[in-house]
Amino acid sequence: MYEGAVxxxxxxxxxxxxxGPKSAQxxxxxxxxxxxxxxxxxxxxxxxxxxxxxFCVTCFNVAEGEQCRICRDPRRSDDVICVVEEPKDVVxxxxxxxxxxxxxxxxGAISPIEGIGPDDLRVKELMTRLMSGAVTExxxxxxxNLEGEATAAYLAxxxxxxxxxxSRLASxxxxxxxxxxxxxxTLGRAFEGRRRIDA
Amino acid sequence: MWVRHLQVVSFRNWAQADLALRPGxxxxxxxxxxxxxxxxxxVAYLATMSSHRVATDAPLVRHGADQAVVRAALRRGDRELLxxxxxxxxxxxxxxxxxxxxxxxxDLLGLVRTVLFAPEDLSLVRGDPTERRRFLDELLVTRxxxxxxxxxxxxxxxxxxxxxxxxxxxxRGRAIETLDAWDGHLVALGGELLAARLRLVADxxxxxxxxxxAVAGEGAVTATLGYASTVPAAGDGSPRPSRGPSxxxxxxxxxxxDxxxxxDxxxxxDxxAAALRDRLVERxxxxxxxxxxxxxxxxxxxxxxxxxxxxxxxxxxxxxxxxALGLKLATFALLRADGEDPILILDDVFATLxxxxxxxxxxxxxxxxxxxxxxxVLDDVPEELRGVRVEVGGGAATVRDGTAxxxxxxxxxxxxxxxxxxPGGGPEEEGR
Ligand SMILES: Nc1ncnc2c1ncn2[C@@H]1O[C@H](COP(=O)(O)OP(=O)(O)O)[C@@H](O)[C@H]1O
Ligand SMILES: [Mg+2]
Ligand SMILES: [Zn+2]
Numbered sequence: 001m002y003e004g005a006v007x008x009x010x011x012x013x014x015x016x017x018x019x020g021p022k023s024a025q026x027x028x029x030x031x032x033x034x035x036x037x038x039x040x041x042x043x044x045x046x047x048x049x050x051x052x053x054x055f056c057v058t059c060f061n062v063a064e065g066e067q068c069r070i071c072r073d074p075r076r077s078d079d080v081i082c083v084v085e086e087p088k089d090v091v092x093x094x095x096x097x098x099x100x101x102x103x104x105x106x107x108g109a110i111s112p113i114e115g116i117g118p119d120d121l122r123v124k125e126l127m128t129r130l131m132s133g134a135v136t137e138x139x140x141x142x143x144x145n146l147e148g149e150a151t152a153a154y155l156a157x158x159x160x161x162x163x164x165x166x167s168r169l170a171s172x173x174x175x176x177x178x179x180x181x182x183x184x185x186t187l188g189r190a191f192e193g194r195r196r197i198d199a
Numbered sequence: 200m201w202v203r204h205l206q207v208v209s210f211r212n213w214a215q216a217d218l219a220l221r222p223g224x225x226x227x228x229x230x231x232x233x234x235x236x237x238x239x240x241x242v243a244y245l246a247t248m249s250s251h252r253v254a255t256d257a258p259l260v261r262h263g264a265d266q267a268v269v270r271a272a273l274r275r276g277d278r279e280l281l282x283x284x285x286x287x288x289x290x291x292x293x294x295x296x297x298x299x300x301x302x303x304x305x306d307l308l309g310l311v312r313t314v315l316f317a318p319e320d321l322s323l324v325r326g327d328p329t330e331r332r333r334f335l336d337e338l339l340v341t342r343x344x345x346x347x348x349x350x351x352x353x354x355x356x357x358x359x360x361x362x363x364x365x366x367x368x369x370x371r372g373r374a375i376e377t378l379d380a381w382d383g384h385l386v387a388l389g390g391e392l393l394a395a396r397l398r399l400v401a402d403x404x405x406x407x408x409x410x411x412x413a414v415a416g417e418g419a420v421t422a423t424l425g426y427a428s429t430v431p432a433a434g435d436g437s438p439r440p441s442r443g444p445s446x447x448x449x450x451x452x453x454x455x456x457d458x459x460x461x462x463d464x465x466x467x468x469d470x471x472a473a474a475l476r477d478r479l480v481e482r483x484x485x486x487x488x489x490x491x492x493x494x495x496x497x498x499x500x501x502x503x504x505x506x507x508x509x510x511x512x513x514x515x516x517x518x519x520x521x522x523a524l525g526l527k528l529a530t531f532a533l534l535r536a537d538g539e540d541p542i543l544i545l546d547d548v549f550a551t552l553x554x555x556x557x558x559x560x561x562x563x564x565x566x567x568x569x570x571x572x573x574x575x576v577l578d579d580v581p582e583e584l585r586g587v588r589v590e591v592g593g594g595a596a597t598v599r600d601g602t603a604x605x606x607x608x609x610x611x612x613x614x615x616x617x618x619x620x621x622p623g624g625g626p627e628e629e630g631r
Contacts (some may be wrong), residue, residue: 063265083466110362110375110380111359112359112360112362113359113365113367115362117363117377117378118377140519146352146355146356146359146384147359149383149384150359150377150380150381150383150384151380153379153380153383154376154377154379154380157379157380158376
């Protein structure tokens with residue numbers, strides 16, 4: 001245990017995903033030893049995300065302002081919505097340059113073990129968007145693991161009455177993994193080869 | 200396959216042990232509690248990544264250490280296989296094969312093959328279905344490593360589905376509507392697991408019949424296997440149709456089980472998946488009621504029959520022992536028929552066997568490419584198995600190799616410090 005402020009910093013860092021107690025300690029002492037200008041930049045970056053970045057009111061991607069950059073872009077097609085679990089998946093798919101439609105970020109996947117059901121995800125909001133009439137195709141790009149597949153199966157069934165074209169990314173993605181870990185080429189190919197689901 | 204060199208660090212009671220071994224019988228002798236079983240447990244862990252004595256990894260790590268290491272140089276034909284495994288309780292294990300790290304630890308399964316027979320195996324006959332399912336599934340994975348993924352995915356889906364069923368009654372909005380989404384996985388994975396188990400039971404049954412006959416002696420009744428499933432199409436537990444003329448002497452081992460007509464009559468994974476789905480529909484109300492998944496391979500059992508009836512609850516103590524031994528010898532025979540002798544491990548079993556069973560076991564053990572035997576006193580071990588001797592005591596394991604001629608002289612003990620942590624040292628350098 002260290003004195004008040006240092007220990008508080010270690011505790012806060014330790015709460016971050018992927019940071020164990022040892023790393024938290026290392027980062028804390030790194031920051032203590034760092035130039036104050038460097039630390040100042042980190043502090044202001046943290047402050048800015050807290051003040052300026054929120055979730056897009058339409059698709060729940062990260063946004064500065066009401067809507068995200070993608071929802072504001074008039075050149076993108078309103079016909080297709082691609083459903084992903086997290087904002088980082090939007091970034092991964094954007095890198096492939098295969099997709100010119102809009103996104104919808106669920107905020108996770110169905111996982112009863114963690115107490116996450118459809119009501120804990122942005123499913124209702126998705127349905128509202130789909131029923132607006134402009135959308136003709138839905139691409140489900142949840143992670144290629146059991147939870148992602150179950151979420152995809154659930155959504156496919158849920159939207160079936162709307163009569164849209166529903167598709168799922170082609171297999172070939174590393175099974176059991178996260179979308180974000182797939183390289184651009186693989187992900188791009190999975191996008192191109194997406195297969196239709198007839199629920 | 201055989202272990203040429205075994206090294207453990209912070210495994211069980213061993214700060215470190217380092218053994219150069221040979222093919223054929225190897226006997227580890229020493230007083231009780233000195234760590235003989237611990238050494239063979241380390242070898243078996245390389246095969247199954249689980250222990251035959253404990254359900255979690257924590258007890259495998261030496262008190263005070265935070266990880267254990269098992270390294271082994273194995274021989275398969277004229278090829279050498281170097282396996283290094285770091286056991287990290289609560290975290291993922293790390294595995295290297297021939298120096299290359301494996302992406303997933305479970306990719307090791309199937310590479311190292313062992314068959315372990317120990318006093319705990321009596322529970323294969325007398326214990327809960329859990330024991331027998333584990334026996335089947337570990338053997339499945341050894342023979343078909345791809346099934347490791349099927350097995351762990353099935354368990355994960357089951358957990359998710361059970362969590363959902365448990366909360367279903369608590370008005371969790373639309374949560375229950377997602378049950379169907381899990382059923383797709385459960386049915387596909389369950390069908391695959393069922394098909395593989397049925398095939399395994401069919402493959403194992405003739406080997407069990409002949410192994411039991413050899414162990415129990417002339418005139419004993421026949422041992423047969425059945426599969427009792429929560430999915431009726433997969434079996435009701437009754438013995439599979441006998442392959443020999445009924446009432447005849449014990450069915451001989453059939454090396455070519457694939458040629459048998461009834462092996463092809465087994466339902467395939469798709470048919471079993473469909474049957475599982477039907478059964479889920481039938482039991483849905485009960486499942487919602489009870490809050491758990493009631494059908495699927497996780498609820499099934501391997502039924503061992505002795506003569507006309509099930510062994511469990513009826514077989515005598517002696518018969519139960521013979522059946523447990525028979526199952527392990529059948530496993531050995533099956534893996535041998537697949538093309539390669541597994542390492543046979545006999546942990547503290549000779550003292551409890553009578554003369555007939557000892558002789559039957561010794562015959563197989565003598566023929567195996569390598570057999571690791573543990574015993575408190577050498578006298579307990581049949582004469583023909585007293586080959587290489589490893590004396591275990593006082594925190595040291597010393598190889599006394601009566602027939603040694605491998606350069607280092609007859610005393611094969613290795614200085615404890617030679618290879619502990621240094622990646623350059625260790626098993627792979629021995630004998631080059
Ligand atoms: N994690 C552990 N750390 C230290 N000692 C252990 C650990 N697990 C087991 N032991 C010790 O190992 C001994 C048992 O070793 P074992 O191999 O079963 O003996 P045996 O030679 O009779 O087969 C016991 O003394 C036990 O206390
Ligand atoms: Mg022992
Ligand atoms: Zn948006």
